Amino acid sequence: MDQALPENIAVIGPGLIGGSLLLALRKRLPKTNLRTWVRRSEAVNELQKIDPAIVASTNLKTVASGAGLIVLCTPVATMPLIAKQLAMLPLEPGCIITDAGSVKSPVVTALESIFSKTGTSFIGSHPMAGSERSGISAARADLFEGSSCILTPTLFTSDKALETARKFWSLLGCRLLEMQPEEHDRKIARISHLPHLAATVVALTALRGDKSAAECAGNGFRDVTRIASGDPELWTGIISQNRAEIISALQEAHEINGNLLAIISSGDDSALLRLLQEAQSLRDGTHAA
């Protein structure tokens, strides 16, 4: 499997995801040349300390040149900008480009168009791995192990791009799923973006009026609100890129919440029990249980 992946792999943006990719690749493909583009020059030194064999640079050309696989790990909102800069460089012929963004439809549409005449091939990826922490300091070599990774091939995706993406994410320990970008965005709005907003609402409701309630918090509060500690700028970008599906999911949650409020207010405990049972059964049916 090692030989099937390119000898030179570039990671654009070594934050939590990109940094974890570099650590995981170093461990699993010790002979592969790893390069990474960083926005800030100070990050070059940080990367050198982590692994001096990784070529870290603020120069996109240095990093992308000769790479057979480029993985974009910047925030979704900035991906088209980075992609345009990449598309102007002399990229390796047949280079496969993928990403790790949390929204697929607008990213895939934009990047397929941007890379269409560069002799490269793009495929969207979304590893369902993360943390409320961000940046290279939170990176872990095992971040992707056991996670789902969703690939979103379209009519324009080359067989080679799909095959390379499958090998790449499998190597990192991901379970693969494949679906259209629109299906991805609809499901992820409900299974990832909505939970983030729910965590936000719980943190606000629990603590806005009386911060001292925090000292009573147990594991339930800790886990439900964990992702509300995630980077607000990153999440504003994600939400703005998947706005329509998130509105739909949030409206549905708002209705169910209203329904729950009506049931609890009316004292109909058997209806409450049925709702809690339904949620328990749905939740226990997920592999996440």
Add this chain to the structure above:
Amino acid sequence: MDQALPENIAVIGPGLIGGSLLLALRKRLPKTNLRTWVRRSEAVNELQKIDPAIVASTNLKTVASGAGLIVLCTPVATMPLIAKQLAMLPLEPGCIITDAGSVKSPVVTALESIFSKTGTSFIGSHPMAGSERSGISAARADLFEGSSCILTPTLFTSDKALETARKFWSLLGCRLLEMQPEEHDRKIARISHLPHLAATVVALTALRGDKSAAECAGNGFRDVTRIASGDPELWTGIISQNRAEIISALQEAHEINGNLLAIISSGDDSALLRLLQEAQSLRDGTHAA
């Protein structure tokens, strides 16, 4: 500290909480006589396998007789019933009775009255420890270590009861908080009961319409919805006992959710960013972070 606690301690209802208490007490107070009342006779054998030195019985009199400390670990809704049965028995003079329930005001009011003429003294306790799992099979000796435990003394609480409860929960590794039962119920509605309902709403919204979204679930969904896997009957009981405060918290969450929906629908990303920042800051300020 060992000598200050009674030589005979009775745990009523060895489920997740009661079972964990027994395991923790056995470890920390190896010389103390432990007894436990179980509802089902089959549970006597289960307990014997876990620790033959624990006296397990379906006979409340056998268990309570001679106990200097009795800890009620049954569901909150059934506590007054058990308390009435206990109050009819010849209890040890000066016996301290406490509980581990998630709602305090109605429990404390009922149990103070029930035990008022028995020569015993009641104090409400709520260790903020738990799990989405239930029953003795989920019990762990370290469940309480590092958790908050809220004591709710009132004007009727004896000094000895308060002192015993402090020693008991401290011994188990809890950080102690003390507040009035009403304050407890207001805070816990927001910091514990609301998160449970939010987890329920997220599980329902994410999976009701399309169960296949579950295969995309990552850690965020897993953690936000974990407590939705909790026992529905237990939670229906908790919610019904703290109805007014939960309605108030849920209404507040409903308003914030509506506000969030309006902000996202309007495309006001700077307002969205501010809301996410506020939630992050509130959440990061808790010891749970």
